[in-house]
Amino acid sequence: MKTLTLKAWQWLGSELDKWADKGQTANFWWRDDDATEPSGALDKLAGLSYHWNVPLALAVIPSRLKPELIDFLRQRTLITVLQHGYAHENHAAPGQRKLELGGTRATVKLIADLEQGYQILEQSFADRFYPVLVPPWNRINDKLLSCLREIGFTGISTMKVRRDAYPAPGLLQVNTHLDPVNWRHTGGFIGVYPAIAILIQHLLAKRTGYRDIDEPTGILTHHLVQNDAVWRFLEDLLQFLSDHPAVTWLDTTTIWR
Numbered sequence: 001m002k003t004l005t006l007k008a009w010q011w012l013g014s015e016l017d018k019w020a021d022k023g024q025t026a027n028f029w030w031r032d033d034d035a036t037e038p039s040g041a042l043d044k045l046a047g048l049s050y051h052w053n054v055p056l057a058l059a060v061i062p063s064r065l066k067p068e069l070i071d072f073l074r075q076r077t078l079i080t081v082l083q084h085g086y087a088h089e090n091h092a093a094p095g096q097r098k099l100e101l102g103g104t105r106a107t108v109k110l111i112a113d114l115e116q117g118y119q120i121l122e123q124s125f126a127d128r129f130y131p132v133l134v135p136p137w138n139r140i141n142d143k144l145l146s147c148l149r150e151i152g153f154t155g156i157s158t159m160k161v162r163r164d165a166y167p168a169p170g171l172l173q174v175n176t177h178l179d180p181v182n183w184r185h186t187g188g189f190i191g192v193y194p195a196i197a198i199l200i201q202h203l204l205a206k207r208t209g210y211r212d213i214d215e216p217t218g219i220l221t222h223h224l225v226q227n228d229a230v231w232r233f234l235e236d237l238l239q240f241l242s243d244h245p246a247v248t249w250l251d252t253t254t255i256w257r
């Protein structure tokens with residue numbers, strides 16, 4: 001197992017070497033979800049961002065925001081705020097997959113929720129808030145997409161390779177691709193080998209033209225639930241990627257200019 005783990009990192013290195021050989025930059029970005037208040041876990045997360053000088057986009061739940069988070073982020077300038085739905089409440093019909101932005105709640109109510117959430121974050125974080133919507137559970141009713149620009153959003157971020165860079169006019173989508181948490185065992189780790197395989201697959205698909213090369217590879221974390229194994233992997237990953245000359249970490253401002 002150990003040898004396999006080591007090999008996985010070597011393979012990731014070889015893939016990135018191919019980018020370097022072609023003079024190409026492999027762009028990455030980092031999103032963390034579900035923030036509402038400072039905590040030991042958030043402190044640890046912010047510490048990793050600072051230590052490796054990696055910008056972090058923090059998806060904050062507006063209706064559950066505690067004012068202490070505003071102070072916490074003030075000095076931590078590598079961290080920007082995105083909007084994580086409104087209340088992270090499930091409105092899915094019985095038996096359906098969890099969904100806040102759709103399901104049994106009327107579209108007009110969802111728009112009102114999102115507008116209110118937008119105002120909360122804008123007033124709390126001023127220009128540290130970026131008008132990018134991160135739908136809870138990475139799901140949104142398609143009907144809402146064309147309404148987001150009017151609320152003020154210029155971006156959206158969910159999970160897995162995007163279908164379109166612009167799912168609605170003026171709305172740039174940049175997703176995350178690797179979520180190292182094993183949700184069937186809450187807070188557990190999917191494992192080094194599967195996690196790195198997802199990264200290599202995305203990089204290879206972009207490099208060979210099978211996938212949209214302009215979409216940066218996104219790492220998604222959940223500071224409140226991840227266990228020690230996920231934290232360890234995250235640290236290793238930040239170090240490994242930051243050490244490789246082909247890698248550039250993009251911040252929210254660069255992605256959603």
Ligand SMILES: [Zn+2]
Nearest residue numbers: 033034136137
């Ligand atoms: Zn969430």
